[in-house]
Amino acid sequence: xxxxxxxxxSGSGGNAALLWNGAGGLFIDFAPGCQRDCRAVIxxxxxxxxxxxxxxxxxxxxxxxxxxxxxxxxxxxxxxxCHPRAAEQVLARCGRDHAGxxxxxxxxxxxxxxxxxxxxxPHAPDYHTCALNVTYGRGLKRRRAAVFTDFNxxxxxxxxxxxxxxxxxxxxxxxxxxxxxxxHPGSEYHMSNPLAADFLLRVCEADGPPQAVVLxxxxxxxxxxxxxxxxxxxxxxxxxxxxxxRLHTAPRDGSCEPLEIE
Numbered sequence: 001x002x003x004x005x006x007x008x009x010s011g012s013g014g015n016a017a018l019l020w021n022g023a024g025g026l027f028i029d030f031a032p033g034c035q036r037d038c039r040a041v042i043x044x045x046x047x048x049x050x051x052x053x054x055x056x057x058x059x060x061x062x063x064x065x066x067x068x069x070x071x072x073x074x075x076x077x078x079x080x081x082c083h084p085r086a087a088e089q090v091l092a093r094c095g096r097d098h099a100g101x102x103x104x105x106x107x108x109x110x111x112x113x114x115x116x117x118x119x120x121x122p123h124a125p126d127y128h129t130c131a132l133n134v135t136y137g138r139g140l141k142r143r144r145a146a147v148f149t150d151f152n153x154x155x156x157x158x159x160x161x162x163x164x165x166x167x168x169x170x171x172x173x174x175x176x177x178x179x180x181x182x183x184h185p186g187s188e189y190h191m192s193n194p195l196a197a198d199f200l201l202r203v204c205e206a207d208g209p210p211q212a213v214v215l216x217x218x219x220x221x222x223x224x225x226x227x228x229x230x231x232x233x234x235x236x237x238x239x240x241x242x243x244x245x246r247l248h249t250a251p252r253d254g255s256c257e258p259l260e261i262e
Contacts, residue, residue: 003136003143003261005167006048008032008041010149010216011252012186015064017169018045019145021136024112025049028132028147028169029057029064030073030080038072048258053111054103057082058149059129060089070098079103081111083118085128113137119161121151124189131161143261145169146210149217152189154199162199163206166261169250172196172215172228179222187219193228197235204241211261212246225249 008016009032016032018025025045032041045052055073057065057080065080070090073080082090084104091099109116115135123129132147146165148158150173162168173190191199200213215228229247236243250256 003145003166004048004258005145005169005212005214005261006255006258007169007214007216007250008044008255009253010250011218011220012063013220013253015149015217016041017250018048019114019134019136020045020049021113024051024053026053026111026114026116026134027055028134030055031062031064031066031069035068035072038069039075042072042076042078051112052076052078053114054079054081056080056109056116056132056134057086057090058132058147059123059127060086060093061124061127061150062093065090065094067094067098070094070101074098074101081105081109081116083120083128083130086130089127119158121148121158122153123150124186131158133161133165143167145261148191148199150190152191153195159199159202159206162203164208165203166211167259168200168203168210168213169216170196170200170213171217172223172231172249173217174219174222175224175227175231178224179219182221184219184221187222190217190219193223193231194235196228197232200232201235201239201241204244209244212248212259214248214250214256214259216250218249218252220252225251
């Protein structure tokens with residue numbers, strides 16, 4: 001069974017994506033807007049995948065998890081899984097009455113046919129943030145999605161964590177010149193288009209290209225929808241490397257068409 005992916009929202013206004021197969025689906029972050037929006041996303045996700053297994057949360061910022069989305073997850077009987085340090089930060093922001101929704105984990109987490117592992121990435125001070133590897137299946141039929149959002153720098157360890165993934169969800173937040181002009185606070189904690197392109201190139205060099213790459217979490221004031229993909233193609237051309245993967249950009253305020261990883 002193919003692994004499928006859909007982004008519902010991607011940006012500072014809210015984030016929610018879905019990975020699924022024939023046996024169920026898993027949210028990657030869950031803060032698509034108000035409670036009505038959260039309920040609508042859950043309803044659409046159930047139409048796509050049937051059973052929902054929960055939401056894996058990268059960090060405690062409100063555009064990735066918040067009081068509204070925690071309440072709707074609880075209504076739906078779903079857990080929010082995250083690193084223990086992130087869980088404490090979520091409770092500090094949202095209140096300890098939401099503790100029952102959170103399920104902290106450090107060792108690889110098994111949810112249905114999925115296995116989720118984490119690697120810490122640098123982001124905003126005092127917010128523990130993790131990249132994710134989500135693996136589905138085993139052996140030759142195994143498929144893996146790597147999730148890198150939000151972060152502002154990378155090491156060889158991060159490249160190795162992403163290498164070999166079939167799908168890469170990669171933050172490409174801002175254009176440096178637009179950020180310089182607009183002086184948008186907080187963008188310095190996010191990945192620039194050139195850094196994202198270089199990270200992607202290194203991942204491809206480490207273990208071959210993924211099947212698909214989704215550029216995500218674009219800044220409204222410091223980016224344009226066409227700039228991240230243009231920067232990837234420019235950087236690969238400069239390094240004399242072919243673009244051997246499907247390249248997509250996740251809309252900030254709307255959903256994308258589902259992607260299928262064979």
